[in-house]
Amino acid sequence: xxxxxxxxxxxxxxxxxxxxxxxxxxxxxxxxxxxxxxxxxxxxxxxxxxxxxxxxxxxxxxxxxxxxxxxxxxxxxxxxxxxxxxxxxxxxxxxxxxxxxxxxxxxxxxxxxxxxxxxxxxxxxxxxxxxxxxxxxxxxxxxxxxxxxxxxxxxxxxxxxxxxxxxxxxxxxxxxxxxxxxxxxxxxxxxxxxxxxxxxxxxxxxxxxxxxxxxxxxxxxxxxxxxxxxxxxxxxxxxxxxxxxxxxxxxxxxxxxxxxxxxxxxxxxxxxxxxxxxxxxxxxxxxxxxxxxxxxxxxxxxxxxxxxxxxxxxxxxxxxxxxxxxxxxxxxxxxxxxxxxxxxxxxxxxxxxxxxxxxx
Amino acid sequence: xxxxxxxxxxxxxxxxxxxxxxxxxxxxxxxxxxxxxxxxxxxxxxxxxxxxxxxxxxxxxxxxxxxxxxxxxxxxxxxxxxxxxxxxxxxxxxxxxxxxxxxxxxxxxxxxxxxxxxxxxxxxxxxxxxxxxxxxxxxxxxxxxxxxxxxxxxxxxxxxxxxxxxxxxxxxxxxxxxxxxxxxxxxxxxxxxxxxxxxxxxxxxxxxxxxxxxxxxxxxxxxxxxxxxxxxxxxxxxxxxxxxxxxxxxxxxxxxxxxxxxxxxxxxxxxxxxxxxxxxxxxxxxxxxxxxxxxxxxxxxxxxxxxxxxxxxxxxxxxxxxxxxxxxxxxxxxxxxxxxxxxxxxxxxxxxxxxxxxxxxxxxxxxxxxxxxxxxxxxxxxxxxxxxxxxxxxxxxxxxxxxxxxxxxxxxxxxxxxxxxxxxxxxxxxxxxxxxxxxxxxxxxxxxxxxxxxxxxxxxxxxxxxxxxxxxxxxxxxxxxxxxxxxxxxxxxxxxxxxxxxxxxxxxxxxx
Numbered sequence: 001x002x003x004x005x006x007x008x009x010x011x012x013x014x015x016x017x018x019x020x021x022x023x024x025x026x027x028x029x030x031x032x033x034x035x036x037x038x039x040x041x042x043x044x045x046x047x048x049x050x051x052x053x054x055x056x057x058x059x060x061x062x063x064x065x066x067x068x069x070x071x072x073x074x075x076x077x078x079x080x081x082x083x084x085x086x087x088x089x090x091x092x093x094x095x096x097x098x099x100x101x102x103x104x105x106x107x108x109x110x111x112x113x114x115x116x117x118x119x120x121x122x123x124x125x126x127x128x129x130x131x132x133x134x135x136x137x138x139x140x141x142x143x144x145x146x147x148x149x150x151x152x153x154x155x156x157x158x159x160x161x162x163x164x165x166x167x168x169x170x171x172x173x174x175x176x177x178x179x180x181x182x183x184x185x186x187x188x189x190x191x192x193x194x195x196x197x198x199x200x201x202x203x204x205x206x207x208x209x210x211x212x213x214x215x216x217x218x219x220x221x222x223x224x225x226x227x228x229x230x231x232x233x234x235x236x237x238x239x240x241x242x243x244x245x246x247x248x249x250x251x252x253x254x255x256x257x258x259x260x261x262x263x264x265x266x267x268x269x270x271x272x273x274x275x276x277x278x279x280x281x282x283x284x285x286x287x288x289x290x291x292x293x294x295x296x297x298x299x300x301x302x303x304x305x306x307x308x309x310x311x312x313x314x315x316x317x318x319x320x321x322x323x324x325x326x327x328x329x330x331x332x333x334x335x336x337x338x339x340x341x342x343x344x345x346x347x348x349x350x351x352x353x354x355x356x357x358x359x360x
Numbered sequence: 361x362x363x364x365x366x367x368x369x370x371x372x373x374x375x376x377x378x379x380x381x382x383x384x385x386x387x388x389x390x391x392x393x394x395x396x397x398x399x400x401x402x403x404x405x406x407x408x409x410x411x412x413x414x415x416x417x418x419x420x421x422x423x424x425x426x427x428x429x430x431x432x433x434x435x436x437x438x439x440x441x442x443x444x445x446x447x448x449x450x451x452x453x454x455x456x457x458x459x460x461x462x463x464x465x466x467x468x469x470x471x472x473x474x475x476x477x478x479x480x481x482x483x484x485x486x487x488x489x490x491x492x493x494x495x496x497x498x499x500x501x502x503x504x505x506x507x508x509x510x511x512x513x514x515x516x517x518x519x520x521x522x523x524x525x526x527x528x529x530x531x532x533x534x535x536x537x538x539x540x541x542x543x544x545x546x547x548x549x550x551x552x553x554x555x556x557x558x559x560x561x562x563x564x565x566x567x568x569x570x571x572x573x574x575x576x577x578x579x580x581x582x583x584x585x586x587x588x589x590x591x592x593x594x595x596x597x598x599x600x601x602x603x604x605x606x607x608x609x610x611x612x613x614x615x616x617x618x619x620x621x622x623x624x625x626x627x628x629x630x631x632x633x634x635x636x637x638x639x640x641x642x643x644x645x646x647x648x649x650x651x652x653x654x655x656x657x658x659x660x661x662x663x664x665x666x667x668x669x670x671x672x673x674x675x676x677x678x679x680x681x682x683x684x685x686x687x688x689x690x691x692x693x694x695x696x697x698x699x700x701x702x703x704x705x706x707x708x709x710x711x712x713x714x715x716x717x718x719x720x721x722x723x724x725x726x727x728x729x730x731x732x733x734x735x736x737x738x739x740x741x742x743x744x745x746x747x748x749x750x751x752x753x754x755x756x757x758x759x760x761x762x763x764x765x766x767x768x769x770x771x772x773x774x775x776x777x778x779x780x781x782x783x784x785x786x787x788x789x790x791x792x793x794x795x796x797x798x799x800x801x802x803x804x805x806x807x808x809x810x811x812x813x814x815x816x817x818x819x820x821x822x823x824x825x826x827x828x829x830x831x832x833x834x835x836x837x838x839x840x841x842x843x844x845x846x847x848x849x850x851x852x853x854x855x856x857x858x859x860x861x862x863x864x865x866x867x868x869x870x871x872x
Contacts, residue, residue: 355752
């Protein structure tokens with residue numbers, strides 16, 4: 001950890017604005033300040049800070065406290081990057097409000113690889129779940145890093161799918177590593193730290209707030225070549241990510257949905273206003289970037305018996321509920337039930353809440 | 361003068377002999393009841409006094425001591441009124457003959473001398489019979505429930521004067537209760553709700569059939585108004601008929617709780633209990649000041665239906681664990697420890713989320729992910745371990761509702777269930793259990809052997825469908841029941857596949 005990083009990490013405890021941090025860092029450069037503890041004694045630094053901030057600084061300028069801060073960071077295996085660091089993502093460097101520091105857990109080399117962000121509602125419909133997983137699978141399998149925000153719904157689905165197919169994924173947090181939000185995704189976060197990368201611009205002890213989530217969306221947008229919106233409402237938080245993506249000149253992709261589904265409003269509107277590229281499959285995105293689609297994965301030839309074929313044919317019309325299948329396939333309930341399970345085990349169909357089934 | 365006569369008391373669901381000793385001596389008029397009676401026993405003195413006077417007898421102005429022996433066991437209720445009155449009348453020699461010693465007296469007295477119904481007559485009669493007592497006098501209102509007990513002479517009266525006349529042999533009237541046969545009464549009972557009237561819901565019906573056949577507990581998941589309660593109510597109709605022994609046991613519990621339909625006497629249908637989610641733990645488990653069996657004991661040999669399962673307090677749900685495992689509940693209180701039987705089939709129902717519309721096709725869910733998460737996490741692992749079948753129930757459309765096609769009637773489903781139960785009775789002969797759901801781990805191993813094909817299927821299911829480990833034995837047990845319904849000796853792959861489809865909650869496909 002170089003000196004600048006150390007000082008920045010120390011200053012992260014004060015929750016200063018980027019502007020003030022930049023000013024302080026100029027002073028640090030000019031006056032060759034070497035230890036975080038010297039800051040409080042520096043006249044120029046003090047002039048930048050408000051009275052409250054200065055008071056905080058005095059309180060935190062304690063050798064024991066500073067040492068334990070760095071010890072803890074090291075113990076938790078947290079890598080801290082600043083703009084000069086080798087692994088600091090090139091994609092972020094030139095952004096007007098690029099994070100001064102990135103706290104990372106996991107494989108930092110992912111930061112400079114081709115990435116697509118997948119974002120959307122926290123409460124996707126069955127359709128939304130289906131397309132999110134499909135897109136994540138295709139992209140992750142093609143070696144693209146899947147970036148998202150570890151929230152419920154689309155975010156979690158994208159991360160999980162990427163991990164499932166042994167792809168790469170980055171989760172950008174809205175708080176510090178010690179405050180995973182939502183808490184129930186702690187396990188997912190741990191797995192991502194192990195097999196992918198967890199990043200945050202906030203130090204581990206920082207709690208997420210209402211304001212930090214929209215802020216982290218700029219990193220999600222900034223890190224990636226393109227942002228994919230699978231399902232989101234008209235007033236969804238996804239709008240922030242979309243705005244950042246447009247500001248930063250990132251490509252925007254949207255998956256069309258039913259016109260009457262409130263969860264498809266945002267993607268549909270984006271397509272209508274030509275702000276986003278309309279994509280129907282992960283391959284469309286790969287094609288957009290001219291990435292060769294390896295056709296290695298041939299469609300497995302599946303052998304189905306008569307009854308199974310009937311079920312598949314019924315599902316070709318879209319998702320159907322159990323009673324519909326029972327009525328139209330003329331199969332006894334117990335037989336239909338066991339066929340549905342075996343078809344699902346074979347990965348041909350998917351079971352959704354409310355005893356609904358759809359083709360996979 | 362001293363007189364001694366017999367009565368009975370209740371401890372748990374068994375009766376014990378209580379001797380009522382009445383001693384009258386001269387002196388300042390006084391009335392004392394000793395022998396650990398509760399408030400209503402103490403108050404007997406005023407009821408008895410008025411009842412004796414208003415029946416035309418003389419209430420002697422003397423010093424009485426009434427002792428209820430054994431003196432160290434708590435006695436509850438107004439059940440000893442009749443015995444005390446007869447004791448006083450014989451001690452004051454207003455009853456001439458001494459044959460009252462042959463009888464057991466049960467009954468509450470009203471101020472005008474009528475004999476009123478009491479709780480727990482049936483269990484006391486059964487205990488009295490097994491302890492070798494021959495003659496019992498009971499209130500006329502309790503006559504029906506007593507009429508199924510043979511090998512004991514039961515006399516039913518409605519007035520104190522009748523009892524006195526009867527004891528003195530002054531009446532020609534026949535007070536003896538005629539015994540009835542159980543089969544006769546059982547035939548008359550009809551279950552009002554029939555599966556015939558439930559449109560659609562094929563998956564749920566099938567799941568309930570399996571549950572009835574193997575004694576499995578069920579969790580139904582579906583939006584409000586989808587017919588979960590109706591399905592549950594129909595469920596008791598496809599359970600096998602109560603045997604006489606079971607019926608007696610059920611009636612006993614209801615008699616103690618004072619919940620018996622006095623006109624019908626014996627309970628011939630499997631009980632269906634639906635405690636509300638605001639119920640207290642004691643109302644569910646039983647116990648309390650006047651120890652009474654709780655809802656789970658009243659559901660003994662029947663169905664306990666818990667609607668809106670996650671709305672029940674955590675504490676309440678956890679109290680179900682012991683009875684679900686052992687088939688009885690032990691209530692320990694400062695005064696005494698009582699065991700009530702509580703072997704029931706649990707049918708729980710819940711919405712998929714607090715608003716009920718999660719996953720619905722045509723209605724939008726308004727819950728936040730955190731709310732849904734919290735809602736689902738109310739179902740703790742240990743309790744889910746005791747529920748074998750999860751099934752989803754959905755709203756049916758208006759079109760489906762008005763379709764003409766016939767649904768399968770309850771009677772037909774019941775036939776299949778009965779057959780499967782017979783197979784299980786044969787299988788578990790000599791062991792302590794009667795159905796697949798209660799199989800222990802070694803028994804599961806023994807009776808649920810899987811072929812290579814089935815094992816492969818199981819393995820694939822676990823890896824591909826992300827089943828949790830706790831699902832394994834549940835699936836085996838349910839598959840065993842499905843095979844029994846199918847009349848197959850061996851469990852086949854399609855049985856396993858179907859059983860897997862009833863593990864929805866393990867699959868997490870609907871967590872957010």
